[in-house]
Amino acid sequence: MTIASILSALAKHAHSTPDRTAVTYSVNEARNLSYYQLACLVNIYRKKIKSLNIPSNDKAVICLENSAEYIALLYACWSLDITVIPLHSQSAVREVQHILDFSQAKLAITKNNLAINLENSVQHLKVEANEFELLLDTEAAKPDLDQWVIPAVEHNALILFTSGTTGDPKGVMLSHSNLLANTQSIVQYLSLSATDCTYCVLPFTYSYGNSVLQTHIYAGASICLGQSMLYPKLIAEDLNKASITGFSGVPSTFQILLHKTSFAKIHPQLRYITQAGGSMSVTTTKELLEALPNTDIYVMYGQTEASARLTYLPPARLLEKAGSIGIPIPDVELAISDESGKLLGPNETGELIAKGDNIMQGYLSNPTATEQTITGDWLHTGDLGYRDIDGFYYIKGRQKQMIKSGANRIHPEEIEEVILECDAVSEVSVTGIKDELLGEVIAAFVILKQGFGEDPKPIRYHCRKNLPPHKQVKEIFWVSEFPRTSSGKIKRHELASFANARK
Known part of the structure; x- marks a missing residue:
């Protein structure tokens, strides 16, 4: 089976390696789903959504925490060629309502306590916590993979909003082709395989967390749904389990683990960790190296508009190029540009621009912002930086105010x-x-x-x-x-x- 999209990857693994673990819960490792069971759950939700008569290539909002239900609902929407708008599980009612109104989404998939406070202008699918076990036990569950619609690669897979209740929200439109390009590049440089299991604390509704989810599904690996960052000591203990090979976080994630838990003393035997979502200090980088002497540490940089990722710093160059965001990921081109659009040479400061198949389709219903952000094939990141003589990039500041x-x-x-x-x-x-x-x-x-x-x-x-x-x-x-x-x-x-x- 050719992997033409992220959805195709899930279908492939459900068919060829049905018993392999896809999703597990850190709080109860006995509660897990194989790839076959995940595909069955996708099909259960697919039937529920199909019964609501949502047109193909229309939109659905999903506002849920990390869970087997979230993953299955995401893929269920895609199997019907429905674009998903993920929203943070703690989003306020007014924020969700605003996104529903602005995007003209036809479906809201939420917990019941949120659904009852939303206007009835859209269809609702209410999801209860931990309902997947009951659904798999009571429904006549089969994957029915041949019934899944594999969307055209140019169709939108996700719309990730970079603002909420402002008068001019920006919805980043990412096609199935964008996600596939981003995913394949990351799988390549992280050397992800079916033997990996990532411990995920990042919300799947965030571009970084979504990228972690998609890359591991693509590779046929396992995803362990981690503890909340409110319980860092439990996370540190979980990361020391033999089954966990990878972990991803923002700078504050690692500062908390290093300074408020036994993480530095345990020395978890992780194969790799990734860091993005802001600049990590050289001090924290050195502390991580001491805590994880046998782990590959990847510092990365990206933007939602790039489906998540633009650069990575090879672990072997971590100290030599301290402070660098690294080199372009496979199949992405970077450059430094001045205000006139002229490309600059090494050690000259300008705006970081990027192009590749992972660059967004544009902003939803906002052609002006799209034209300001994408010139030709180039994405203007709004970040100021430079490239050294070895081709490694550095960020000096942000033009944008986020x-x-x-x-x-x-x-x-x-x-x-x-x-x-x-x-x-x-x-x-x-x-x-x-x-x-x-x-x-x-x-x-x-x-x-x-x-x-x-x-x-x-x-x-x-x-x-x-x-x-x-x-x-x-x-x-x-x-x-x-x-x-x-x-x-x-x-x-x-x-x-x-x-x-x-x-």
Whole structure:
């Protein structure tokens, strides 16, 4: 069977190696699914979704935590040629509703407690926690692989939103071809095989977590659904199990494991780990090398617009090229460009641009933003950097203002919109400020209306009601005016510098 898409890969493994473990739970290793069982679960959900008469090449929102149900529902939608819009499991009701309205999705797949608060403008499929065992026991489950629709490669597989409740959300449209190109490149440089088992704590709704999921399904490997990062000591213990060969995280993931658990003393015998989602300090890199002397450590860089990945730093060059994001992944071309579009030479600073089959189709219903981001075949990353004489790339800063807090990507405008709803607030500007653990946390600079005092409680209360936990404001600063450019734009970087100096 030719692997023409990620969906084809699952079908292949269900047919050729049906008994191999596909998904297991760290909290109970007896609860696992073989590739055959996963395909059966896909087919159960496929029938449920098909009965709702959602047109092919239409859209469905999935708002669930990492689970066997999430994986099966994702592939079930694809087997009907339905594009999936994954949303964080802790997304606020208003955020989910906004994405449903903006995307015009026809189906919302959520837990019951969220579904009852959504408007009835779309079809609902309510999913209960850990229902897969009951479904497999009670349904006449067969994979029926020949009934699966293998979507055209140019059809959208995912739309990943890089902002939530702003007036101008950006939905990154990724085709089946995009995902396949990204997946094949990563499988190649990580040397993934059916003998691997990754321990996953990253949300599958995040481009990095989705990439971990897709690469391991493609390789016929196993995925262990890990503990929450609220329990790092348990994660450290789990990583020492012989069955686990791989682990992926953002910089804060490794800082927590190194400094708040016995991870550094246990010396887990992992084959590889990957790090992305922000810059990891040289100090943390060295600590990881000491904790994992026999493990290949891959520092990586990418963007949602690139289906997740653009570069990797070969483990053998980790210390020699400390601070580098590495070299292009297979079948991706990178360059450094100045503002006029001229390509620059070694050690010249400009914008990092990229092209390859993994580059997005564009932003949903936003041709202007698409044209600003993609010129010809080149993706403009918005990151400033340079290439050394050996061809290794380095990032010096970001043109874009997105806040990178742990594994989460947060647009300031989304937080500003909620804070501006508070009676006392005249103006607000939100930015990321440095944090040792998470990389960045959210800071809000507030100009009050006349007659109101500096009381943060109403703002924090309103944010708790309308934003998920990972989008809560950490610091509030009261200001009388904002630094602005000649055109009136707020200089966020000056606000961030002020806040960082105060810490």
